[in-house]
Each structure stands twice: as structure tokens, then as C-alpha cells.
Amino acid sequence: MSEVMIALDAPAAAPQRARAAAGKIAGAGGPLLSVQGITLRFGGITALDGVSFDMERQSVLGLIGPNGAGKTSLFNCLSRLYLYSEGRIVFDGQPLEDHPQYRMAHLGIGRTFQNLALFNSMSVLDNIKVGRHCRTRKGFLSHALQLPGVAAEERESHRRAEELVDFLDLGAVSSRLVGELPFGTRKRVELGRALASDPGLLLLDEPAAGLNHEEVHDLDRLIQQIRSQLRIGILLVEHHMSLVMGVSDKVVALNFGQKIAEGSPSEVQRHPAVVEAYLGSAPA
Numbered sequence: 001m002s003e004v005m006i007a008l009d010a011p012a013a014a015p016q017r018a019r020a021a022a023g024k025i026a027g028a029g030g031p032l033l034s035v036q037g038i039t040l041r042f043g044g045i046t047a048l049d050g051v052s053f054d055m056e057r058q059s060v061l062g063l064i065g066p067n068g069a070g071k072t073s074l075f076n077c078l079s080r081l082y083l084y085s086e087g088r089i090v091f092d093g094q095p096l097e098d099h100p101q102y103r104m105a106h107l108g109i110g111r112t113f114q115n116l117a118l119f120n121s122m123s124v125l126d127n128i129k130v131g132r133h134c135r136t137r138k139g140f141l142s143h144a145l146q147l148p149g150v151a152a153e154e155r156e157s158h159r160r161a162e163e164l165v166d167f168l169d170l171g172a173v174s175s176r177l178v179g180e181l182p183f184g185t186r187k188r189v190e191l192g193r194a195l196a197s198d199p200g201l202l203l204l205d206e207p208a209a210g211l212n213h214e215e216v217h218d219l220d221r222l223i224q225q226i227r228s229q230l231r232i233g234i235l236l237v238e239h240h241m242s243l244v245m246g247v248s249d250k251v252v253a254l255n256f257g258q259k260i261a262e263g264s265p266s267e268v269q270r271h272p273a274v275v276e277a278y279l280g281s282a283p284a
């Protein structure tokens with residue numbers, strides 16, 4: 001895995017500065033993300049029941065819980081795919097409820113998917129460039145007519161995508177079609193596509209699923225580099241316990257839609273409710 005450093009003026013910080021300049025970061029000193037009493041129901045099923053927690057800036061938060069605990073439901077609430085009936089989610093000082101789902105990337109929330117969402121017949125570099133779309137100002141017509149500013153914007157998107165190709169150690173496959181690449185490499189391309197939107201918060205949905213031991217080790221280091229070098233907060237839904245416990249600053253555990261524990265990895269790992277949720281009985 002590459003140790004390439006992104007320039008000090010990390011592009012990831014740019015949208016945050018822009019939002020701050022626009023006076024939108026009401027809670028600039030507060031948490032990056034505040035989940036407040038989220039309740040989500042599907043008919044008679046309560047998938048989330050009053051879940052609350054805060055997440056600090058530039059931190060990694062691991063969201064764990066047994067099957068059906070509500071992790072994906074919460075993840076989908078954070079990206080506005082699911083609309084909750086009660087509660088509030090505040091990102092970077094802004095209530096998410098004020099914004100439609102398609103604005104999430106503009107707002108600074110990037111995500112990956114359990115089932116990769118890539119264009120298999122496009123190159124690695126072009127797939128990553130697709131992620132820049134929300135940071136470009138010129139519309140379709142400007143591009144079609146090659147109006148002034150389009151070329152400069154295109155050059156900037158290209159430059160940023162190349163930086164991410166280096167950061168993710170994808171240089172050797174940059175011009176290859178994504179569909180030809182092994183699963184682990186495609187997962188890194190998807191991460192690149194999400195990073196290309198310069199998010200302040202990156203939502204990773206089971207990023208270790210399907211990876212081999214060495215790839216999980218690389219992912220661990222990459223998550224730490226994303227936090228420290230790109231200064232991006234990461235919310236991680238993951239079943240791979242050693243990855244979550246090794247990389248998270250804070251862990252939130254759910255069971256049957258309720259938060260059962262919150263704290264440092266070692267606190268949550270030892271918590272009786274967590275042990276019971278995973279093992280099916282309380283520790284002796």
C-alpha cells in the first residue's frame with residue numbers, strides 16, 4: 001500500500017473551508033455528526049428505536065451489532081436513503097432533514113456500497129473522476145459546448161483523480177477497465193470514487209467483506225491514512241471485529257434497533273450487553 005502523502009493543503013479540507021466561509025458551520029467546534037433519537041419503522045418492525053450518539057471530527061466511529069441490529073438502516077438514514085419518523089441528524093452543523101438525498105455528496109457525505117457501484121466498462125481513473133461530479137460547477141451544456149472554464153475544471157478533476165490513484169496505490173492499473181480487476185482492487189477504486197467528492201464524512205458499508213487477510217491489513221492502514229492525511233471522519237459498519245476494534249476511536253453497538261453500548265473499543269468489547277448480544281447469554 002502506498003505511503004504517498006497528499007499535499008498539505010489537502011483538497012478534503014477545501015469544502016469544509018468553503019462551508020465555514022459561507023457561515024454554515026453553526027457547530028464548527030462541535031461534533032462532525034450528531035445522531036439524535038432516530039426512530040425508523042418498516043410497518044410493524046422498528047428497525048431503529050431512538051438511537052443517539054455523536055461523532056468527533058477526523059475520527060473513526062465503528063458501528064457494530066449482530067445481524068438485523070439496525071446498522072444498515074442507520075447507515076441508510078445517514079445517506080438519506082431511508083426517511084426516519086423521529087429524531088434528527090446534524091452533520092457539520094446542518095440538519096440533514098433540510099437536504100434531499102441527492103445533495104448528500106455536495107454537503108460533504110460520501111459513501112461506499114456493500115455491492116460495488118462502479119462502471120465496469122470505464123477505466124479506474126475515469127471511475128474516480130465520476131466521483132468529482134458534485135464538485136464541478138459547469139453543467140452538461142457547458143461541457144457539450146466546451147464553454148470557457150470547462151477545460152480548467154476538467155484539468156482539476158483529472159489532477160485530483162490522479163492524486164487519489166497514487167494515494168490508493170492504483171497507479172499500475174489506472175488505465176485498466178474496472179471490470180477486469182480483482183474484487184479487492186475494485187473495492188479500492190470505489191473508495192477512490194467516494195474520496196473524489198472531497199467528503200468531510202465517509203460512510204463505509206462493510207469495506208472488509210470479501211477481502212483476504214492481507215487486503216484487510218491494507219484497508220486498516222488506509223482508513224488510518226484517510227483520517228490522518230485527508231482529515232476525513234469515517235463511519236464504519238463492519239462485521240470484521242479485529243478491524244473495527246483496531247481502527248476505531250469510538251464504537252457504537254446496536255441490537256434490535258437500540259443502542260446497547262458506546263465507548264472506546266475495549267470498553268464496548270467488554271460491555272456485558274455486547275457480549276450477550278453476540279454470544280446469546282450474559283457473561284458469568
Ligand SMILES: Nc1ncnc2c1ncn2[C@@H]1O[C@H](COP(=O)(O)OP(=O)(O)OP(=O)(O)O)[C@@H](O)[C@H]1O
Pocket residue numbers: 042045046047065066067068069070071072073074
Ligand atoms: N427495507 C426494509 N423493509 C423492511 N424491513 C427492513 C428493511 N430494511 C431493514 N429491515 C428490518 O430492519 C431490521 C434491521 O435491519 P438492518 O438491515 O438495518 O440490520 P443490520 O444490522 O444491518 O443487519 P446485517 O448485519 O445482517 O446487515 C431487521 O429486522 C430488518 O429485517
